[in-house]
Amino acid sequence: MFKKKSIFTFLRAQVAAFLGGLTDYGLMILLTEIFKLHFTFSILISGSVGAIINFSINRFWVFKNHSGYSSCINNQLFKFALVVLGSISLKSFGTLILQKTFQIDYRIGRIITDSFVSYGFNYPLIKYWVFRVNEKQSATE
Known part of the structure; x- marks a missing residue:
């Protein structure tokens, strides 16, 4: 059985993905x-802009998962950038x-x-790798 929190997290993630995806x-x-750019180049540029929107909504x-530690956001940004590179490549x-x-x-x-x-x-990697909450973090929330 799904936890209520998991369903709401999934639905919020879909809103974030929709807003980033729409952009x-x-x-x-x-x-x-x-x-008149070739669509593969357009996807590279537009995917990067959409990713910034998606990251911000997901994080906050x-x-x-937005502790004030700069090392935390740097780690999240690095991981998110890798996911975005994979995502843009696949798209x-x-x-x-x-x-x-x-045709x-x-x-x-x-x-x-x-x-x-x-x-x-995107969703599995963002949830379970980029913004994963460890036991230590969840105990303090």
């Missing part, structure tokens, strides 16, 4: 359609494969790819 997707369209609202590659192999429009391919990357890659 990411909208900026990708803008950069590709208006500024979803996981409430770019997945979108490109769907577009080249199956799926990059906008649709991106949504399909995002679904798998968000739930199968």
Whole structure:
């Protein structure tokens, strides 16, 4: 049985992912359609901006893991940056494969790819690795 706290954490994480993803997707369209960048480059730029939004919301609202220690945030930022690099790589590659192999429009391919990357890659790593709360931290809260 799921704990009530776990369900709310998951739902808050989905709100954070949605807001970061909405920014990411909208900026990708803008950069590709208006500024004529190839969508793989647009995903790199827009993914980085969306990641900043996502990190901030996750740190302060979803996981409430924001102690004042600079080493803590540096560690979280480093881990989050690694997750973002993996995520952006998977999104770019997945979108490109769907577009080249199956002739799926990059906008649709991106949504399909995002679904798998968000739930199968981003959420587990962000929850259990980036913002993991150890027993010592949870005892003081």
